Every structure is written in structure tokens, then in C-alpha cells.
Amino acid sequence: MNKLVSIVVCLLVSCFVLTACSLLPLVSPSSTESTLQVNQPVTLDFSLKDKDGNDVNLADYKGKKIYINVWATWCGPCQREIPELEEVYQEYKDKEDYVFLSITSPKDAEFANTNPADVSKDEILEKASELGATYPVLFDTKDQAMTHFGIAAFPTHILINSDGTLKVSFAGQVQKDKLVELLEEMQ
Template identity: 35%
Template sequence: MKKALIAAIVAVALIGFSAYTLSNSDSSDSKINSSVSTTNDINSTAKNSNSNQTVEASPNNIKTKAIDFKLKDLSGNELSLSDLKGKKVFLNFWATWCPPCKAEMPEIEKLYQETKDSDLVIIAVEIGEPLDTVKPFIENNKYNFKVLLDPDQSVATKYSISSIPTSYFIDEEGNIVSKHVGGMNIDQMKAYIKTLDK
């Protein structure tokens, strides 16, 4: 009888401890993800580029300082995020093996062609692949926006990247205003860029 009672108490204690651990794990994960920025995604359903409906986005309520980093581009030149202070930045994390990233790239190129003479800087940070994989991919597709290499994924880790593509929209003071996880079309990108003016 005593053994059965002790076994029941131990079982209840183990279940309670497991539930506590899981709930703390979930809340710490959400704290980590929200510490970079709180996301306000597209307000209206994503529309095709050829749709007549307007796509709108809202900036986050709390601006978060973007974490500075220094990475090399495809020519070996170093670029720091802090070098771009005073400009708006569309910061995109991607990889050549990622189908949604590859689908999004032509839209980023269209945006680049439309905005290359403006104060917007587009930076695509390629995660985890070597130069000899990334450079031919960019050249073969004739992409002209700035591509930086994050071979050890240190910058992706700083930005808590858990899935790609993920994009951050950074204002002229270096604050993250909005974040979008997943692929976008050019209308969605433009809607997020407009939030940098507010």
C-alpha cells in the first residue's frame, strides 16, 4: 500500500515537473524571439503584384535597435550595418537551397531596380554557404542587390533566425521597425518600406 502511494506521488511530481519545464521552455523561446522585434505582419491578405488592391503593413509598436555586424560581400569587401546609418535598410536572410528564398529573389531584384537611386539599401545575407556556391547563383540569375556572406551563421544567430527567408526593415536611425518571416512579393516589400517613413 505504501509503495503504491509513494509511486503515485512520484508520478504526479514527475508530470508536474515536465509540465513546468515545457511551459518555461515555451515562454523563454517566445522571449528570445520577441527580444529582436515584435512582428506586425501584413494587415491585409497578401495579394499578387498584378492585383489592384493595396497591401498595407504596420510598424512595430516598439522600435528595437538593430544589432550591428560586419560581413564580406561577394568581392571580399567588408560592410557593417552601422556604415548604413542615415539610410533605410531592407535586410533579408536567405540561402541558395531554400525554395521560398529563390522564389522571392526576382521580386527583390525588381524592388532593387526601382529603388537603386533612393535612400533604400537592400542587403541579402546568405546563411551558411561558401562563396563558390553563392557567387555563381547570384551571377547566373543576374541579381544586382548587395549580397553578404554569413558562412558561420553568426549574424543569423544574433538575429534569432529560425526559418528563411526572414526580412527586417530598419529605419534611418538603425531601429528595426518591422519583421516578416516567409517569402514576399514586391507589393508586400513596398508596404513594409513605407512603414520606415512613419
């Protein structure tokens, strides 16, 4: 009987852990209403911080095909997809018309984000390095990206065409082949 109870408990815990990344609300429900619509313009009039604390204005990428991966260190699917994201990044990093970005929301006292979704900036960079990510990791220190893109689950993938319109936005782990297909379909 104890063995059966243990198995049931393990299964329930496993189910919870596997779905936690996609069910955890990151910001208040009223603020997760994304204004993103396929084939409609995406406003990128805000800045994020890079690993050195410099401002990175997303509007500077106007005219480029932009891929954004929104993730958290505690998210299992996020961690599992990083090696394949890195492979895709290596294939696209030298293509002048593509931009590959990663965004997360650090929990540092110096930042103004009211609902951080992740650990400290240093811990995030350590985890990204440990998982082999060399692509740019940007920090949403003011809840701008999380709110603007209506992020309600990790990982979330956002692809923006060079004309500034949304190609697609979706939550969940992505496979390399599917991401490459989407990148190649971008205008």
C-alpha cells in the same frame, strides 16, 4: 494500388519540400531567441563580408532605411522571390535614403561560422547571378547576423527604419507589392 501509393508518396514529399525552408533550424534553439522587437532599436554592431572579401559594417548604414533579405540557395521560396526582389531593388537602388542587402551563411572552410546554412560563397554568387540578382549579397562568416537576428527560417525579411528601430521582421516569401508597401511605410 501502386499508382495510389506513388501519388501519396509524391504528395508527402512535396509537402515536406515546400515546408522545409520554414522549418529547418539554422542555429541551435537556444541561440534563435531574437532580441528584435517592433519599434525598438536594432543593434547593428557587426561586420559581414562582401563578394570580394571586404568587411561591410552594418553600423555604417545608420540613418538609412535598411531592407535585409536572409536567404539560402537551396530554399525554393527564396529562389522564387529573387526576381521580384530584383525589381524592387532596381526601383530603390538610387534612392539615397534606402539600403538593400541580402545575407546568407556560406560553408567555406576559411570562415568561422559554426553552423553554415548554405553552400560555398562561389556557389552562392553563381546561383544569385543565375537568378538575376544584382543587389549586394553579404556573407555571414561568423554566425553574427544569423544569431543576432534570430534567423530560424528562410527567407527572412528585416526592415529597419532610418532612426534605427525595427519596422518589421518576418519569415516567408514576400510579394513585390507587399515589400514596396512596407518600404514606403518606413520612417
